[in-house]
Amino acid sequence: MANTYLNFITDEHLLKCIASLHRSYVKTKNDINKPKFYNNKIDTIKLTFDSKFNGIDQEELIDAELLRQIDKSINNFIGTFHEDILGGVVGYEKGNLSGFDIKATDNTLFADIKNKHNTMNSSSAESLFQKLSNYADRYRNEQAKCYWAQILAKGSFNEKWKAIINGKEYSHSRVFKISGDQFYALVTQQSDALFQLYKVLPQAIENYMHTAVQVQNVQEHSAVSHIKSQAEVSGRTILDQITLDNFGYYLGFGRL
Structure with missing residues (x-):
């Protein structure tokens, strides 16, 4: 398939990655039933302010609340x-539960990819450093370089990962931490690869949503769609329905 979106992965691979992400979105939304959605009590007073002050439609507001959860x-x-995107670059492959997220097929690079820089506590950081060090030592003949890649990082960098974790100093000559832009540049050999992806995503997603790729009758039956149906039957607004479900035992709220 032609490379009309990006020149470091095929169009087919890009659309496949988008389709996989879409299925994950839908499945997760559908897995949230009403008890899960209401688990921490929905603050419908706040949502009322959000709706009125920001001019947001109630349905859009509740969908946003679901996404927040x-x-x-x-x-x-x-x-x-x-991981999926970079696994499609020639010379690289995805880990698929092998202990690493992405690696070079010649074993010269191993990486663990985190979407955000601050998603690990000290124990997780310690475990990750040890894992990357083990790969570096196991593939010392290949001079393997191992990376903690942070897609959303505070700065643009590619540097040795030296850290004090739980009072212990960690360092290794071939263990690095790297920002998302530089990791994409490293893997693709194109300095602006992540920016290229960012620029083509809107059109690629729109094309995906209008093609047979997503015609698998994937329907959304989340708690929110159930609540919307209840509101239609009862004649209540969506916010009133959620308020009654959450606070019907409060004084006066049973009259909704």
Whole structure:
């Protein structure tokens, strides 16, 4: 398939990665039932202000609340998306539960990709450093370089990862931390590769949504769609329906 979007991966691979991410979005939304959605009580007074002050339609507001609740899962999906994308670059492959996220097929590079720089606690950081060090030592003949890649990093960098974690100093001659832009540049050998991806995504996603790639009758049946249906039957607004579901036992709220 031609490279009309990016020249470091095929159009087919890019659209496949988008399709996989879309399925993950839909599945996660559909996995949230009403009890899960209401688990921490929906602040419908705040949502009322959000709706009125920001001019947001109630349906859009509730969809946004659902996305907020599943934000952690979505961040994980975005990290997987970057793994999928880079796994399609010639000379690289995705780990697929092998202990690394991406590696060079000649074993000269191994990486763990995090979507955000601040998603690890000290124990996770210690474990990751040890894992990367083990790969560097295991493939010393290949002079393997091992990376903690941070897609959303505070700065643009590619440097040795030296850190004090839980009171212990860690360093290795071939263990690095690297920002998302520089990691994309390293893998693709194109300095602006991540920017190129950013620029083509809107059109690629739109094309995906209008092609047979996503015609798998993927329907969204999340808690929110169920609530919307209840509101239509009862004649309540969506916010009133959620308020009744969450606070029907409060004085006066049963009259909604």
